[in-house]
Amino acid sequence: MELRKSYFADQRKDGLHEIGQPRPRLDSPGHVTGKTAYFADRNFPGMLHLKMVRSPHHHARIRSIDTSEAEKHPGVVKILTAKDVPHNVYTILILIQVGPEDETVLADGKVRWKGEAVVAVLAETERAAQEAAAKVKVDYEVLPAVFDMEEALKPGAPLVNEYHGQNYYLYDSGECRKVRFGDVEAGFAEADHILEQSYQSSPIEHAPTETTGCVVMPEGNDRFTCYTNTQAMFFTLDNTSIILQMPGSKLHFVGGTVGGGFGGKVDVIVEPIAILGAKLTGRPVSFIYSREEEMQISSPRAAEKVVIKDGVMNDGRIVARQVTGYTDAGAYSRHSPYGAQKGAAHYPGPYTIPNVWIDTYCVYTNRTPSSAMRGFGVTIGDFALEVQMDKLARLIGMDPLEFRFINAYRDGDTKAHRQPTEGAALIECMQEASRAANWPVAEKYMAMSSYKKGA
Amino acid sequence: MAIRRGRGVAAINYPTGMNLGGDPTQALVHSTPTGNFMVTLxxxxxxxxxxxxxxxxxxxTIGVPTDRVTIDTADTDTGPHCMGTFASRGTHRAGNAVIQAAKEARQVMLEVAAEELEVNASDLETDGQGNILVKGAPQKSISIFDVALSAHFKRGRSISGRGMFLIPRSYPEKETGAMKPSTCYAHACTVVEVEVDDETGEVTVLTVKNVFxxxxxxxPKMVEQQLVGGSWMGISHALYETTEPYYPNRDHGGTDFNQYLMPGPGDLAQTEIIVLERPSADGPYGAKGPGEMCANPQIPAVANAVFDAVGVRIDTxxxxxxxxxxxxxAQAAN
Structure with a gap:
């Protein structure tokens, strides 16, 4: 790695004592010698293991649940169903006033994705819990499912989630988050060329070294200590308090040393049910995802579809950009309404375009609920935007890097969401990339600056 | 049939912190009797x-070496509220809270030192090595060790501080989308070189040059570890990873690392990282959040390089x- 101190030197105070110094990490020796303690290193006498009975169907009505055989299985201590969860229908963003509550801790009457939690089994060993889970009998009536976002948005599509009433999230702005800036139709009318293209991604996994989980200890004072690898301590504690209808003062969360998050540990899935298990049995409880659960049950990054329509001039200026983004939330909201909205704030990318129209939709389908992941709401948008930029440059016969200089945002430019640009540095990054990659661009672009307007 | 080379570029920006703000983080700082400092988060x-x-x-901020500071974090019985570590917010939000708390503690520390040295607190400075000096007369000084002892046992002062950082929440205007998503943005430009085997479809990333x-x-060492890791993750995202290979079909999802593929050590591109620093107006010592940003530009850069190599657009x-x-x-058929 090289620090290029020549850029922005006038804006920076160098020569500090600790800041800017490559100090060795205080936690590195523990990490590399295996001495760092993670949540799963807690092992208490009498600890129970929790395993989930999961839906084998993408969409089904639950006619009945029979746990009688599972209860007789050696080592089984407690079996939990929806009726045991005090506030079973929840949504995590309710803490920042983003509703409605739309998900069940344990399925109640219906399952909406393959893998959804239906029954929790607590047993003396992992093996006993797993074997007993296989003996729980659930009678399902399979319902039509929808997996494709376009199909889900059509009239008459199977309804994924009754708490929403339609297969998209209803924002205060309507069926999508909207950004309107300038006159996009006028921009298309004046453009030398129009290019409309569609981009698609598939769900991906966070793939942390350490899978999601927690260990819960019921303390002697009616409190519960939860050792967890959540990425957000109080967010998880407060949501648990709501789900369990338990005062937050009864909950003590300990964490902060995590083997990789990437956005995969912000959903508040394992803690509430494990604490409930500890409360109802009076014993410590461990609930740790297997690698298979981490990959197919815990939320992935959403699949997204992005449609971009651009109007571009022969001289390289983009004069209009219309973006329609679709985020596949799966069966429940989790953080997806936030992510789709973040996309609306991000488009049209780091470019100054006078006419912009953005619609971003959060769509429900019968698949594993997606949620936050590194680059949430932006990563797939950047893939679409930057491939589109390459296509536009080639369409007008211009070098792709020079084409970006022409459109790059600079200090003082007004963005589509009506904020003035501050602290831009795209141009300098491209100038340095031009040098580093031996990708020459015209001198006028190398003379540009993010904060001194004019080429 | 041949191995074909191509080159692609992408340029991006990325917001620091939760979209639309409203995401608080708090910090507490106090000194021990011998002038070590605890940060509680x-x-x-x-x-x-x-x-x-x-x-x-x-x-x-306090003016001591880093090894005099201990971080006590992520225990909800002791640590004040933090919204969480996500949205490229940890350094920016928690860092600002720590600075505010440390400044308050530093002020008490200087007041106690001023009493010991019989000068005004505003005439004092720290040397970064654990000493407090009179400006312009550095021979007149006191160690932070002695200041802490004095505060605890003689002067009855608590060398401590409270810190809080919150960007007020912005609500998007319904019809126009007018809003304030973030206060600062990190930037990147990435150039990727690939080889594509037009017989097997296999892509080899030869070099990735990232300017962040x-x-x-x-x-800087920790910046490097995060940016190199992010660059690898971006390439993996572009070429390897999915839990649903035939999305929207739900079948064929991987359940372990034998089925869910990522590039291994033998697949690593020659990686170059160049860092520019334009301090953000509201960042701790100017820092922005590059944690998410650094894994994004490789994806379109790889896609563009593949097109440059073999002339087909893969938009999925x-x-x-x-x-x-x-x-x-399909190209050959046309």
């Missing part, structure tokens, strides 16, 4: 090194050999 270290960065920020603008490299992620071969077949 509830922020989570995901492995990226948040604790180390908070220690360096506190040390710089991150506000301020608070600890991941860019698998199967998709490339199908596109080449």
């Amino acid at each position: 509830s922020s989570v270290d995901l492995g990226q090194g948040l604790k180390q960065i908070m220690a360096q920020i506190c040390a710089e 603008e991150i506000g301020r490299a608070l600890n 992620l991941p860019i698998t050999p199967e998709r490339i071969l199908r596109a080449l077949k």
Whole structure:
């Protein structure tokens, strides 16, 4: 790695004592010698293991649940169903006033994705819990499912989630988050060329070294200590308090040393049910995802579809950009309404375009609920935007890097969401990339600056 | 049939912190009797090194070496509220809270030192090595060790401080989308060179040159570990990863690392990282959040390089050999 101190030197105070110094990490020796303690290193006498009975169907009505055989299985201590969860229908963003509550801790009457939690089994060993889970009998009536976002948005599509009433999230702005800036139709009318293209991604996994989980200890004072690898301590504690209808003062969360998050540990899935298990049995409880659960049950990054329509001039200026983004939330909201909205704030990318129209939709389908992941709401948008930029440059016969200089945002430019640009540095990054990659661009672009307007 | 070379570029920006703000983080700082400093937080270290960065920020602000600072975090019985470690917010939000808390503690520390030295607190400065000096007369000084002892046992003062950082929440205007998503943005430009085997569809990333603008490299070695890791993750996202290979079909999802593929050590591209620093107006010592940004530009850069190599556009992620071969077949048929 090289620090290029020549850029922005006038804006920076160098020569500090600790800041800017490559100090060795205080936690590195523990990490590399295996001495760092993670949540799963807690092992208490009498600890129970929790395993989930999961839906084998993408969409089904639950006619009945029979746990009688599972209860007789050696080592089984407690079996939990929806009726045991005090506030079973929840949504995590309710803490920042983003509703409605739309998900069940344990399925109640219906399952909406393959893998959804239906029954929790607590047993003396992992093996006993797993074997007993296989003996729980659930009678399902399979319902039509929808997996494709376009199909889900059509009239008459199977309804994924009754708490929403339609297969998209209803924002205060309507069926999508909207950004309107300038006159996009006028921009298309004046453009030398129009290019409309569609981009698609598939769900991906966070793939942390350490899978999601927690260990819960019921303390002697009616409190519960939860050792967890959540990425957000109080967010998880407060949501648990709501789900369990338990005062937050009864909950003590300990964490902060995590083997990789990437956005995969912000959903508040394992803690509430494990604490409930500890409360109802009076014993410590461990609930740790297997690698298979981490990959197919815990939320992935959403699949997204992005449609971009651009109007571009022969001289390289983009004069209009219309973006329609679709985020596949799966069966429940989790953080997806936030992510789709973040996309609306991000488009049209780091470019100054006078006419912009953005619609971003959060769509429900019968698949594993997606949620936050590194680059949430932006990563797939950047893939679409930057491939589109390459296509536009080639369409007008211009070098792709020079084409970006022409459109790059600079200090003082007004963005589509009506904020003035501050602290831009795209141009300098491209100038340095031009040098580093031996990708020459015209001198006028190398003379540009993010904060001194004019080429 | 041949191995074909191509080159692609992408340029991006990325917001620091939760979209639309409204995401608080608090910090508390206090000294021990012998002048070590405790920072109490509830922020989570995901492995990226948040604790180390908070220690360096506190040390710089108080004026002591980093090894005099201990981070006590992520215990809800002791740590004040942090919204969480996500949205490229840890360094920016928690760092600002730590600075505010450390400044308050530093002020008490200087007041106690001023009483001991019989000068005004405003005439004092720290040397970063654990001493407090009179400006312009550095021979007149006192160690922070002695100041802490005095505060605890003689003067009855608590060398401590409270810190809070919150960007007020912005609500998008319904019809126009007018809003304030973020206060600062990190930037990147990435150039990728690939080889594509037009017989097998296999893509080899030869080089990836990343230029990242991150506000301020608070600890350059840790910046490097995060940016190199992010660059690898971006390439993996572009070419390898999905839990649903035939999305929207739900079948064929991987359940372990034998089925869910990522590039291994033998597949690593020659990686170059160049860092620019344009300090953000509201960042701790100018820092922005590059944690998410650094994994994004490689994806479109790889896609553009594949087109440059073999002349087919793969507009669906991941860019698998199967998709490339199908596109080449369709191209040949036209």
